[in-house]
Amino acid sequence: MNINTDWFYIVMTIVAFGVLWLIVKGVEKFER
Amino acid sequence: MSSATAGWLQAGLLVAALAACYIPLGNYLARIFTSDRDWKVERFLYKLMGIDRSADQKWSIYVRSILAFSAVSVLFLYLLQRIQDHLMLAEGMTNVPPDTAWNTATSFVTNTNWQNYAGESTMGYVVQMTGLTVQQFMSAAVGLIVAIAMIRGFMRSRTDKLGNFYVDLTRASIRLLLPIAIVGGIVLIASGSIENLHSYATYTTLSGAHQTIPGGPVGSMEVIKDLGNNGGGFFNTNSAHPFENPNAFTNWFEIFLLLLIPFATPRAFGKMVKDNRQGYALVAVMAIIWLLAIGGISFFEAHYGIGGATAAHLAHGATEGVETRFGTSGCSLFAASTTVTSTGAVNCFHDSLTPFGGGIALFDIALGEIAPGGIGAGMYGILILAVVTVFVGGLMVGRTPEYLGKKIRPVEMKYAALYFLTLPVVILTAAGLSIGTHAGQAAIFNPGPHGLTEVVYAFASMANNNGSAFAGLGSAAIWYQTLGGFVMLFGRFAPEIFALGLAGSLARQGRTPESVGTLDTRTPLFVGMVVGVVLVLVGLTYFPALALGPFAEGLH
Secondary structure, three states, X not given: OOXXXXXXXXXXXXHHHHHHHHHHHHHHHHHO | OOHHHHHHHHHHHHHHHHHHHHHHXXXXXXXXXXXXXXXXXXXXXXXXXXXXXXXXXXXXXXXXXXXXXXXXXXXXXXXXXXXXXXXXXXXXOOOOOHHHHHHHHHHHHOOOOOOOOOHHHHOOHHHHHHHHHHHHHHHHHHHHHHHHHHHHHHHOOOOOEEEOHHHHHHHHHHHHHHHHHHHHHHHHHHOOOOOOOOOOEEEEOOOOOEEEEXXXXXXXXXXXXXXXXXXXXXXXOHHHOXXXXXXXXXXXXXXXXXXXXXXXXXXXXXXXXXXXXXXXXXXXXHHXXXXXXXXXXXXXXXXXXXXXXXXXXXXXOOOOOEOOOOHHHHHHHHHHHHHHOOOOOOOEOHHHOOHHHHHHHHHHHHOOOOOOOOOOHHHHHHHHHHHHHHHHHHHHHOOOOEEOOEEOOHHHHHHHHHHHHHHHHHHHHHHHHHHHOHHHHOOEOOOHHHHHHHHHHHHHHHHOOOOOOOOOEOOOOHHHHHXXXXXXXXXXXXXXXXXXXXXXXXXXOOOOOOOOOOOOOOOHHHHHHHHHHHHHHHHHHHHHHHHHHHHHHHHO
């Protein structure tokens, strides 16, 4: 499978920022 | 004049120039972010973008704004590289392949500027100017304003607001980075750095061979490359290229630029918390570590025998991989300054440093870029270290630790611990995966300790947003392109999340008046304690990797 495609890296961007978003959410929960 | 004398003279001039700028630039920085008055151009931009400049954000909204802005920036920069073929001034460059485009996009948005490509043969002028250079401004501004938001956490009481991300970003770009970049760019261009939009020219040499001479808007990119602690050069050889860094003066000036804002930020901190001595204490910590790094690398590059390099012994210095115009002292000064800040620009080949010299460069990066660190990143990094030091000091004397009138409670320490654990986890996990998998191993070109140093250096450089390469590693392989992109994103933004979380927690607190039991954080004792905490924390975390890499190679 060729992963060197635009779709793969667009999905990787969404995954990376999604995880960072979830970390913020987790920290907010921890604060409460 | 001997090379060593020239090196120390340059370092002395740097100290004098940075000391002269410390107060005026630091005061100006503080004024930028405390003034209520907007410039006309700022009001226009707020109107254009629909921003309510008076709407302060709580820490989680502030950090979400950073993430949203950065995600859009990554996708835009990726797209720009992928359609390069259709853009003006492409200079015959084809579209950048997806893996390189993604690695480059994450690299420039995170202020890392790790480059898996040769600029002069991969990127056209439009991508260099409107993609890479724009991100060199924006990513630097983002780092700085995270530090400003963190300082507001100490300044403010009983609020959950840390400022407005878009207002801070606009002010950092327009009032600070652009004016200095314009003046610095003119100085560099006047000193010989090229600036044009000429097509590449091919000439026939005396021996009949063909040589291509590149052109490009180099000076305008060079200045923000250094000023914004970015490090991504127009050319593959970075600041060793004569069009980027033409002479001894520009070499000194580039080092000055990359240290300028990080060393002035503690003054802004002191001004904003209304106690200038707090700024002096932190800048002293930064200066001590920076000078130790210069002394260490200079010593090992000049006293080559200790590093074990016999060829260097004959050449009176470890000159292999060193740009002859700058010599080993110019290389050592640049290498130390580029690795203690998060710049990553290079004027010599770090892979050619002696084992201990290279080990110090790696240690500098592992420090977490706090001496003086990347623009903004160094400030929030050292503030968190100061918090840890106050906590350790409090444990020693059995009192509740306080810093600048804020109690350092378990919740603040949890944020600090998360901040410090993030980078080692990211770096050592990525290095371990690369060493333990076929895909990772296939791109390691050197066996033994040197190969290990190359892998650890690469991920330490990426995660700490430094961007300098040790070389000897095939980082253009798809494994390193993809894993490296993740390492840069998490190495940049996860610590920023915890730093801003800590700032939010501090801002919500009231102010505790100083008492006889409060540790004075303006004294040489505190400076020594912070230096100690930095060295112990980093030393313990990375000692196994350092021992198996540069130490083993140097002592072999």
